[in-house]
Amino acid sequence: MTTLTFEDRITWTGAGRQGSGVVHTGGQAVACSAPASMGGKGEGTSPEDLLVSAVASCYTATLASLLAKGGLPVLRVEVAAAGTVADLPARARVSEIRVAPTFVGADEQRRAAYETAARTARDRCFIGNHLAPDIAYEVGEVAFAAAAVPDGLLDVRTVPPGQRHALIFAALDRLAAGEAVTLVNDHDPIPLRYQLEATRGPACSWDYLEQGPTTWRVRIARRA
Numbered sequence: 001m002t003t004l005t006f007e008d009r010i011t012w013t014g015a016g017r018q019g020s021g022v023v024h025t026g027g028q029a030v031a032c033s034a035p036a037s038m039g040g041k042g043e044g045t046s047p048e049d050l051l052v053s054a055v056a057s058c059y060t061a062t063l064a065s066l067l068a069k070g071g072l073p074v075l076r077v078e079v080a081a082a083g084t085v086a087d088l089p090a091r092a093r094v095s096e097i098r099v100a101p102t103f104v105g106a107d108e109q110r111r112a113a114y115e116t117a118a119r120t121a122r123d124r125c126f127i128g129n130h131l132a133p134d135i136a137y138e139v140g141e142v143a144f145a146a147a148a149v150p151d152g153l154l155d156v157r158t159v160p161p162g163q164r165h166a167l168i169f170a171a172l173d174r175l176a177a178g179e180a181v182t183l184v185n186d187h188d189p190i191p192l193r194y195q196l197e198a199t200r201g202p203a204c205s206w207d208y209l210e211q212g213p214t215t216w217r218v219r220i221a222r223r224a
Contacts, residue, residue, distance in 0.1 A: 059081075084096040
């Protein structure tokens with residue numbers, strides 16, 4: 001078994017809740033104080049925010065790993081997280097942390113599989129589970145959103161290769177007649193062209209705008 005150590009440093013000035021500090025973590029310096037809603041200065045982040053963020057980031061990373069292992073394509077995952085502080089002021093405690101994922105550019109025909117992954121990630125998020133049973137750790141609404149294609153640009157270079165085709169086809173299927181996207185890839189997407197012709201026939205045009213050596217750009221338009 002391997003043991004890891006994570007080291008951070010905090011500097012603090014001022015007395016009590018009117019003080020403020022700086023959290024030095026991961027090469028970053030983050031201002032920190034007690035939140036104004038709890039009588040603090042409300043400058044920068046807060047210990048409560050940092051706790052919620054730690055749970056949410058662990059949950060999101062775990063979820064992303066499950067999606068990759070399950071072959072579930074997604075352009076990105078957005079997670080909203082909320083922490084509840086109860087029993088103020090005498091015995092203030094964090095009573096609940098709730099995470100709510102939104103899958104952007106997912107294969108919505110497999111919604112059930114994404115929802116299962118969202119709840120499994122909660123069970124496998126070890127940071128969140130360290131808080132049990134003192135803090136309720138829940139998954140809220142699981143949402144889906146279409147991937148926006150700004151200015152008709154669909155850049156898949158950062159998407160895992162096994163997930164690219166599903167994302168591209170989902171974007172193409174949303175095009176109206178006469179609309180187009182410019183696909184940006186890190187290799188010649190000729191296999192995609194063959195798949196597109198086999199499954200969509202002559203529905204889309206295909207025009208290279210750039211052909212390597214490191215970047216390929218293809219304009220794909222839906223014919224009327």
